[in-house]
Amino acid sequence: MNRFLLILLLVLVWVNNCFARDTRAARNNSLLARVTVYWAHGGRGADRYTRQHKSATGTRLHVGHCAVDPKKIPYGSRVVLPDGTALAAVDTGSAVRNRKAARRAGRTSDERNAIVIDKFFETKGQAVAWANTNPPFVNVKVVPPNAPVVSTPNITSTQPIALSSPAPTAAPVPAAPAIASAGSAVKNPLGRLGR
Secondary structure, rough: OHHHHHHHHHHHHHHHHOOOOOHHHHHHHHHEEEEEEEEEEOOOOOOOOHHHHHHHOOOOOOOOEEEEEOOOOOOOEEEEEEOOOEEEEOOOHHHHHHHHHHHHHHHOOHHOOEEEEEEEEEEEEHHHHHHOOOEEEEEEEEEEOOOOOOOOOOOOOOOOOOOOOOOOOOOOOOOOOOOOOOOOOOOOOOEEOOO
């Protein structure tokens, strides 16, 4: 009987592990990434292709693009940073693919195993200023290239909102404002009492 219960328990544990999902990834749908910067003009942060604004996909580089490992993040994906900035994944590089920056700067095993995203800037000054004001490791959300774009709902309306009943056809004569003595209650036009 004990052997039967032990086998049943092992089978249940095995079945549970087989059908279990990674709940951490499903819960927040984000990846830990080491975000680095590269630029087109000034200093040693640019190679020959970057100075010519050429990317690995043939797209002309501009602000809002990033370099990724295409095996982890497919080209054309949108990488959303914690501040809401969306970057288009259009470029790659050897340092991004081998995760050199994450392996060197990571303090924990999760940080050392993080993916690397290289954000493009036009000048070295812009890149260094952004890098100095943002943390090196952040959780990013990756939106695949074939995912539908979720637009924000438009809550503005061009129609005016009527706050009172329509005005009579004849123009009313404006009344003189009432002067209240100190400490007396004055009737508010909205119907509330005020002082």
